Amino acid sequence: METNFVILGTGAGPGLPSFFCDCVGCREARSNPALARTRSGAFLDTGTTKILIDTSPDLRQQLIREQIRQVDYVFLTHWHYDHFGGLGELEYYVKLVRHEPIPLFLPPSAVPQFTAAFPNLREVFSVRAWEFNKPYGFGEVSLMPLPANHGIETAGFLVSAKGCQLAYFPDTAGLPAESAKVVVGVDWLVCDATFHGENWFPHAHMSIEEAIALGQEVGAGTTILTHMAIHYSQPVANKELQAEATRQPQVAVAYDGMRIRL
Ligand SMILES: [Zn+2]
Ligand SMILES: [Zn+2]
Ligand SMILES: [Zn+2]
Numbered sequence: 205m206e207t208n209f210v211i212l213g214t215g216a217g218p219g220l221p222s223f224f225c226d227c228v229g230c231r232e233a234r235s236n237p238a239l240a241r242t243r244s245g246a247f248l249d250t251g252t253t254k255i256l257i258d259t260s261p262d263l264r265q266q267l268i269r270e271q272i273r274q275v276d277y278v279f280l281t282h283w284h285y286d287h288f289g290g291l292g293e294l295e296y297y298v299k300l301v302r303h304e305p306i307p308l309f310l311p312p313s314a315v316p317q318f319t320a321a322f323p324n325l326r327e328v329f330s331v332r333a334w335e336f337n338k339p340y341g342f343g344e345v346s347l348m349p350l351p352a353n354h355g356i357e358t359a360g361f362l363v364s365a366k367g368c369q370l371a372y373f374p375d376t377a378g379l380p381a382e383s384a385k386v387v388v389g390v391d392w393l394v395c396d397a398t399f400h401g402e403n404w405f406p407h408a409h410m411s412i413e414e415a416i417a418l419g420q421e422v423g424a425g426t427t428i429l430t431h432m433a434i435h436y437s438q439p440v441a442n443k444e445l446q447a448e449a450t451r452q453p454q455v456a457v458a459y460d461g462m463r464i465r466l
Contacts, residue, residue, distance in 0.1 A: 205251030207345050207365040207466040209372075209392075212266040214458040215241030216398045216409075216433035217286040219262065227439035239442050242266055242460055243286040244374040244431045246394075248363060253342040255279060257361060257372060263290030270461060277307050279334065279347065281374060282358035283314035291318075291325060298328045309334040311357040334359065337386075345466075350383040352376035355408045362386060365466040370394065371424075374431045377407050378414070384422055392464055393419045397429035400445065401438025412448070416455055430458040 220241035221230035233240040243260035247270065255277045260266065267275075275294060281287055291308075298306060308329035310318055315333050319326075336359065339346040344366060349359035353376050360373030360383065370392040373379070377396075379387065387393060395418060398409035410418065412429055419427025429449055434440060440448075449457050 205343070207251060207368075208247075208249045209363060209370055209464045209466060210247040210249065210270055211394065211428075211430060211458050211462040211464075212245040212247055212270065212460065213242035213260050213262055214430045214432060214460055214462070215243050216431050216436075217243065217284070218433070219243055220432070220434050222435070225435055227435040228441045229434035229439050229445075232441055238459075240460070241432060241434070243289070245287070245290075246372055246374075247272060248345070248347065250342050250345040250365070253277070253345070255342065255347065257281065257347075258287040258374070259290035259293065260286060261289035263293040266460070267293075275306060277309070277342075278329070279309045279340075279349075279361065280311065280314065281352070281360065281372075282311055282354060282356055283317050284356070284375070287375070288314075288318075291322060291329070295325065295328050305330040307332060309340070311359065313357045337382075339364070348386075350386055351380045352383065353378055353380060353407070362390070363466065368466040370464060370466060375409065377405070377409055378418060379422075387422050387424070389423050389425075391425040391466075392428055393422060393424035393426070394428045394430050394458065395419060396431045397449075398431050398433050399436055400432070400434060400440045401436075404437060412445075416449070416452065419455065420452075424454070426454050426456055428456045428458045428462070428464075432457075
């Protein structure tokens with residue numbers, strides 16, 4: 205059975221375009237929607253089991269665009285709005301189609317926050333805390349939360365399928381040594397590259413250059429840049445971004461709907 209990892213969204217918190225911004229990246233994304241970036245998230249399809257990784261505020265649009273009609277599990281990397289804001293989009297799927305709660309795996313510290321923020325979604329999800337370094341198996345595919353550096357309790361996920369490995373770290377500032385060890389030699393590192401130019405939040409995010417360097421350090425087959433802001437410190441147009449980022453052949457810039465076959 206074929207396993208696919210679909211990158212649903214590749215933007216940082218404000219998305220691209222950002223409604224309040226008129227930089228070259230946002231202007232370009234307004235006139236060419238193919239260059240827009242919805243908030244970050246991914247979809248792991250093992251062929252039988254369909255797993256959402258994060259529920260961005262753009263989730264509805266992402267599910268429609270990718271023609272996703274089934275969600276069996278949800279795993280969240282961390283409790284920031286750009287990663288959990290779309291949880292409520294699953295309410296009517298559960299009520300009208302699925303008729304039973306979706307298992308929702310959260311960082312342990314986010315469980316009380318979910319309960320406080322979404323009392324109306326109690327019947328939509330059966331909430332569980334994920335555990336770091338524990339592989340969750342789905343047939344031949346496994347998903348393992350690994351610690352990330354992001355200020356609050358945050359995971360990246362290591363996906364293993366038939367000898368292939370993909371590490372998904374949308375929000376992290378480098379990697380804790382224990383996680384770096386585990387991702388050595390992964391086929392794909394999908395990595396936080398929030399900043400073009402100066403990194404304003406070096407304890408929570410990475411710049412494009414830092415993400416590329418991390419990929420080299422862990423010996424990733426391909427480093428895929430995601431969670432991009434484009435305009436925080438040094439706005440950039442897509443053409444220049446592509447040229448700069450892909451000087452090395454083992455680097456790719458993620459786009460919404462990018463599909464990786466494991
Ligand atoms: Zn902008
Ligand atoms: Zn975050
Ligand atoms: Zn984020």
